[in-house]
Amino acid sequence: QLQLQESGPGLVKSSETLSLTCTVSGGSISSSSYYWGWIRQPPGKGLEWIGSIYYSGSTYYNPSLKSRVTISVDTSKNQFSLNLSSVTAADTAVYYCARISLATGNFDYWGQGTLVTVSS
């Protein structure tokens, strides 16, 4: 059974860079059938797609966040990572990693999510 697990600091200072890693187990991140993505959810609010990456390293970002987001992949560790720079309180959210099926365009496996709080 595929599992995804987010890891990283739960507290980040304003103006600094938020960094999270998603570790994939029970399957290979190098599959040609999937993208791997990041989604966030501010407290009490809805879901927002942040961006996605293919195992080859091709990346796709939400235009509203593109200037601050970098997603990378490490196939040797079966992991992919998110960097979000110049964070503010508005970036406080639960961050989820997920698998995206290329054939059906849906997010079929999700991590449990990790809360990141931006402090001043």
Add this chain to the structure above:
Amino acid sequence: QSALTQPASVSGSPGQSITISCTGTSSDVGSYNLVSWYQQHPGKAPKLMIYEGSKRPSGVSNRFSGSKSGNTASLTISGLQAEDEADYYCCSYAGSSTWVFGGGTKVTVL
């Protein structure tokens, strides 16, 4: 890329049917048959309930069904049960390997 529009809340009594709408544009919902729906209970990760507009993953109750007409997709829950009380989100492929979510709908079972 604007969020898809969903009603903030929908409610129904046990056994009734409810429908949640999800309105996008001709650049997302209207252009692709790649709308998915997710159920999220408090403190939990979203769960895929419908994909490609109307298909159910294995293990999802057939009380959940999806459809689309033009720029609007819909999720119907039939035979409403207490366990269906949750937040529901639609999501659409928006071209160029990008995705957009709806604002979410809180379903209350009366």
